[in-house]
Amino acid sequence: MTMNKPIASEIRDRLITELRRDLVGPHTPNEEISDRPSVQYLTGILYPAGKETEASEEDEHLGVGGDDAGDESENQVIFSQTMYPSAIGLSFAVDQNVSKLYVQVDYGIYKRSESSSGVTWKRQQITESIIIIVNKSSSVSLDHGARLEWSVQPYLHIITVTISLVNRNISPFGQQIDDDLCLFQPAIRVMAESGERPFSHRVPLGTIPDDPDLESYRLLYRDSYEFAVGHNCAVSWGDVVNENCGWLQTWIIPDYQLQMTTPNAMDGLEMSALADAPTPADITIRLQPLLDAYALWIDQQHAQISSLAPPLHPIAERHIVRCRQTLDRMRSGLRLLQSDQQIFEAFRFANRTMLLQRSYGTWAEEYRRIGSRRSSPTMAGTWRPFQIAFILLNLEGIAQPEVTDREIVDLLWFPTGGGKTEAYLGLTAFTIGLRRLRGEINGHRGDGGVTVIMRYTLRLLTTQQFQRAATLICACEYLRRRDTATWGTEPISIGLWVGAGATPNSIKGDDGAEEALKKLYSGKQLHEGNPVQMTSCPWCGEELGPRSYSIDTERERMIISCPRKECEFHSPKGRPDRSIPTLLIDEDIYHFCPTLLLATADKFARLPWKPQTMALFGKVERHCPKHGYLTSADEHPASHRTAKGEPPIPIRHCPPFLPPELIIQDELHLISGPLGTLTGLYETAIDVLCIRPGERGKAIRPKVIASTATIRRAHDQVRGLFARDVQLFPPSALNAQDSFFARSQPLDQQPGRSYVGVFAPGRSVKTALVRVYAILLQVGGELMADYGPDVADAYFTLVGYFNSLRELGGALRLVEDDIVQRMKLLSIQRKKKLREISAEDCELTSRIPSTRIPTILKQLELTGGTKGSLDVLLATNMISVGVDVPRLGLMVVNGQPKASAEYIQATSRVGRRLDAPGLVITVYNWSRPRDISHYERFLPYHEALYRHVEATSVTPFAxxxxxxxxxxxxxxxxxxxxxxxxxxxxxxxxxxxxxxxxxxxxxxxxxxxxxxxxxxxxxxxxxxxxxxxxxxxxxxxxxxxxxxxxxxxxxxxxxxxxxxxxxxxxxxxxxxxxxxxxxxxxxxxxxxxxx
Incomplete structure (x- = not known):
């Protein structure tokens, strides 16, 4: 490593610089170029007034064919007689006492010259300073046909001003663009006299009445301002004090670095220490400091309310009350650990299994990544404070089902990548352990049956989370096998309940698992109904191929065995009691009742069709030693014949299992619209099927928890889905940047994800994408060659995000052809080695067979430039949730997504490593009004990104x-x-x-x-x-x-x-x-x- 080697954030900033140079220019102030500047540069050009776009640019749409949920039509600007842009500007408000403003205008012109060596274009920088009097509208002529125009509109105690830089040159009709008459790299900077801050915050026009979220946002985002809006450009500002700033400036390619929100850390939360705590008092010694620190923080927040503006006081008081309620529930959970030995033991079980999950999961992932294995995993794992706090918060609702907490949906609201999954996996382990310890309740068995249901909306999300959850279940089963007296004789297992497009529904039959495996054994490819859903052992990371899967013909179930003989879950003779405890076939799930069931939300549409699904809710009545549990809908003989002379195997009646105790709904924001409405209606049946009688005849419903990183009006959505109240965790206090459990980090201490906007009016989306992809891919390859993968790998694989399959379909051809050609030109211009890219296997969408998804995810984990790694991945909203590939750091978004939640979720797929902050470039479509609005308000939108999340609609009884x-x-x-x-x-x-x-x-x-x-x-x-x-x-x-x-x-x-x-x-x-x-x-x- 050389002394001058940059860090990853500096690599990222160089990409942004090179992008600006390529798209807007100039490379040097007085550069001389051989291409026409309107060809050399994509945007930041003011054309002669009245110049119409060319037909080839107007009518070239990106995308062909295909169908997708995101392919809804959208209002667009009519293309007929669309003009190239001839002006940029900005609008802002100043106090009525302001009399004059100072304006600096910058732009470049290019002069054509011919010589024996050919035609060249030489740049000339033009800078003009103007003082404008803020009492009337006017204009002033500038050099080379430019004109500065401003309009003034007094309103109450402020003056609204719009300043524009306009190209007033006239281009001869019918000719191509005359570059001599264009203005390039334009910029307007507006200031007041030294030391003054005349520009006022633009107050939103109004709010929706009775919207508690908007009331909260007034408090939480009180320091986020909008001082100006751009016209054909974005705007930046600076020297901000309270609600005023000292200068404004137009921005052609804006960027904003989002502060990284990270969980806080505390000593004493090691999983091993909590798992080995000999007494409840030892647990208290470790967890009480967390509760005390949170209590102190709440008091400090409460003391600050008096310093707020009076209208914000009632909102702040409500927030503090919620924080204290949360603290009280956490204290109740800690008290339960002291008073109930079974709860204490279940808590220790949860910590032990999570320690094993973390340690073995890291060990297995390391082996999958580098191909070599340490002799044993390092036993290490520590809770983040919000994770253990969320577990304490929910202990009472899970352990004491008749308390009011049981009826509350606790919504874990935390930024993507923060560790939400570990929090609810910990609760899963606690629930499993407690049920096993308590055993039978009111005639219902607690030693088996589906205990926890985790629901997801997308198959990709479900299969990815399945691997992590499977490691936890392996840990639970590992402990159970070593202490059956405590944790029971029924295996602890996990089931994957998804559509037939992903896994077979049955063992036998033409579409069954047995036939599918025979095809795989013979080398055939399966496009759907593939039983091989795990490609590596969740315990040790060893590769699982088709031969790791087998059908136990006697028991008619599928067995998965790790091929590594030393593994805990190696089963050489196909013994179910030694195999990996996973159930992937619907029939196996109904007959062997997995302890943890992972399912897609829409799979529950099978309830009226498949009466055997009653087994998922504990409603079994017989047990067959060979074929598992049977329901009243199962036709089955009363016994099985055995070898000659031996008695037949009887089918015995058995009591039902307890219904599921805990339902986890991940990515709650996705359960909205038509899917959410139908989910809420079917939830009526699920809720009833999960009810069991409690003491004094009270109906006991399951505990429900949910998680999301983006949601608005959660109370309405949860009421529509679950008919319950909701409490968000962690609750907000006075500032969006600090909830005690998570804090936004200063950029000088922790670089954050950078967002960049590209807006090229008059140019086709195809042209813009080709230019953006090409420069990022070529420069990414150069940086990798210069500095190596440890700092540049994050920006080597480009993830392209599209709002529909139609748009993505057109981009596939661009990667194969146009982008490659543009990269060849760039390598010549830059005098650098051409980066070779491949478009093979570069799509991740709903039309990709389920069998391909694990392979693509594995390829994404490979270091850039190595065999099998991907240069480009084109994806739709399938990637926007649940895909966690830490090495990814570069994304290009094609058009502003329809929902801010989708934008946040999608762009959060990159930059998940603290040492490699992400880079997101959004290529706005100038024919879509929403895209234009987001570009012109780029800075205030990104500065308060979560504030713009839209409310979702769920109307199950419409x-x-x-x-x-x-x-x-x-x-x-x-x-x-x-x-x-x-x-x-x-x-x-x-x-x-x-x-x-x-x-x-x-x-x-x-x-x-x-x-x-x-x-x-x-x-x-x-x-x-x-x-x-x-x-x-x-x-x-x-x-x-x-x-x-x-x-x-x-x-x-x-x-x-x-x-x-x-x-x-x-x-x-x-x-x-x-x-x-x-x-x-x-x-x-x-x-x-x-x-």
Whole structure:
């Protein structure tokens, strides 16, 4: 390493500098270039007034074909007779006492000259200073056809001023762009007399009434200001004191460095010490200082309220009350550890398993990354204060199910990459341990069954988190195997419950796991239904190939064995009790009831279709030693024959398991819109199925926790989804930058992620993307060659983010051709070695087979330039959540995403390492008004990024949602609550007067009263009509009625209650969703040609 080797943040800043030089220029103040400057540079050009864009630029759209959820149409500027930009400007407000302002205008002109060596263009810098009188609108002529114009508008006690730099040259009609008449690299700087700060904060025009979030934002972001808005440019400012600043300046390629929010740290939170604590008092000694420090911080925050503006006092007081309530709940959790031995032991179990998870997970990841293995993992793990605080906060709600905390949804609101997953994995381990210790409750077994459900929205997120959660479950099972007297004889396992596109639903059959494995053994590729979902052992990191997966034909289940003989989960003879404790096939999940179930939210649409799903809620009634647990819907012989002379294996009746104790909803912000609405409706059934009777007959619901990094109006969303109240953790106090548990770091101590805006009016999006990708890729390769991967690798792989598949489809061809050609030109201009790039395997979208995703994620982890590494990855919103590849540091966003939450989540995929801060370049589309607005307000938008997160909508009992799915919810509850109504042949047994039917009606009514009381009468009427329809179908068809069609019968004559939504079926049955993403009905389009 040389003495002058830069750090990663300096590499990042050099990329920004090179990007500006290439897109705007100049390389030197008096440069001389061979290309026309309007060709050399992309943006920052003021053209002669009235110059129309060329057709080739106007009509060239990026993207072809494809379909995607993000492909919704959007308002765009009409292209007809669109002009090249001839002006930039800014608008701002000054106090009415301000009489004059000082304006400095800078721009460059290029003069053409010819010589024997060819045509060249020489730059001339022009700088002019003007004093404007702020009492009337006026203008002044500048050099080379430029003009400075300003308009003045008095309003109450302020004056609104707009200043513009305009190119007033006239270009001859019909000719190409005359570079002699253009102004390049324009800038306007506005100041007052020395020491004055005349520019006032632009107050928002209004707020939504009764919006508590906006009230809180007034307090939390009181130091974030907007002093000006740009016109065809962005604006920066400086010398800020209170609500005024001393200067303003236009900005062609703006950038903003976001402060990194990091969790705080404290001594004494080592997992090993908490796991080995001999007494509850030892736990208190370690955790009490955290609670005391938080209490002191709250007092300090409260003391500062008097220094705030009086209108903010009530808001601040409310915030402090929430902080104290949070502290009280944490103290209650700590007291429980002192008073209940089982809770204390479960807490130690959680710490021990999390220590193993952290240690073995790091050990395995290191082996996967470098290919060599240390002899054993280093046992080390420490809680971040917010993680252990969140666990203490929820102990009472989990351990004492009849307290009010049980009914609260605790929402872990923390920036991406902060460690939310470890917090709820710790709670998962505690819940599993406590249930095993307590055993049977009110006739329900606690030694097995689904204990925790984790729900996600995207398959990529689910499969990625599955690996981390699987390591925790391996740790739990590791401890159980060594102490079955304490933790039970039932294995602790994890299940992955996702669509058939990812994993097979069954063992047997043409689409089953057995046939899929045979194809994989023979070297064939599977595009869907691949049982090989784990590519490495979660315990030791050893590679898992198809041969690591096998079918136990006797037990009819799939076994996964680590091929490394020394591994705890190596099972040479396919013994389930020694294998990796994972269940990936739906049939296995129903029969062996995984302790932790990871599922996609839309998988719960299977409830009305698959009565065996009742096993997920503990409703089992028999146990087969070979085939696992059976429900009332399972047809199974009473015994199995054995070898000659031996008694048959009996199938024994068994008590049900307790239903799930804990539901974890990750990335809550994604459960919105149509998906959120249907999820909220199906949640009616899930909630009821999870209820168990408590003492004195009180219904015990599961504890629900959720997590997100971006949400607004959480109370409304949680009420719509779960019919519960919500509490955010950590609660805000007085400032968005400090919640005690996380603080924004000063940039001079910790560089943050940099955001850069590129806006090229008059140029096609294709041209802009080619120019941006090419310079970043070429310079990234140069920096890697000069300084090596330890500082430059983060900026070697470029992640391209697109709002739709249509746009991404066009970019794929650009990477293959246009970008490569541009890079060749850059290498010549820069006199540097050309970087060779590959477009192979560079897509991560919903159209990629599930089987390819693990490979792509593994390729992303490879150091740039090594075999198999990726130069470019083009992705849609599939990457915006859950993808955690620490080495990624460079992203280009094509157009402002429709939601700020999506923008935050997507761009947070890069720069997750503290020593390699990310770089995000947004290429704005000048034909979209929203993109223009975000560019012109670039600085204030990014300065208070989380403030701009939009509220989400969840309306589960809206009329269209009820029409689409209410019948499915009623049928699901009926089939899964009443044993002899479950089987497909039992559809006619439904009795509207039975207590179960009455309970279904009452549960829906109670939920509507909480979620949407205004629709109560309409819902009552619709349920009545549903029951009448079911009764009439039963009376007419009697025992011939079925719930659903037999998939092995092609005849459509059998009367059924429900049929797949994509099919047509006569006879009064109702189309029913197989996935909660199937929201819109299909329409057919017929084209008729007429002569």
């Amino acid at each position: 009329p269209r949602a009820r029409d689409r799915a209410l019948h499915a919810v009623v049928i699901a509850m009926a089939r899964l609550l009443k044993e002899n109504w479950a089987d497909n042949k039992s559809a006619s047994r439904f009795d509207p007067d039975h207590p179960v039917a009455q309970r279904i009606w009452q549960q829906i009514q109670q939920r509507v009263d909480v979620v949407d009381p205004n629709n109560r009468s309409e819902v009552d009427e619709q349920i009545k009509l549903l029951i009448d329809w079911w009764v009439k179908m039963s009376d007419y068809h009697k025992s011939d009625l079925r719930y659903q069609p037999n998939p092995y019968q092609k005849s459509a004559t059998t009367p059924v209650l429900i049929h797949p939504a994509e099919e047509e079926r006569p006879g009064g049955s109702r189309p029913t969703l197989n996935s909660l993403r199937e929201v819109e009905g299909q329409s057919q389009l017929f084209v008729r040609w007429e002569e």
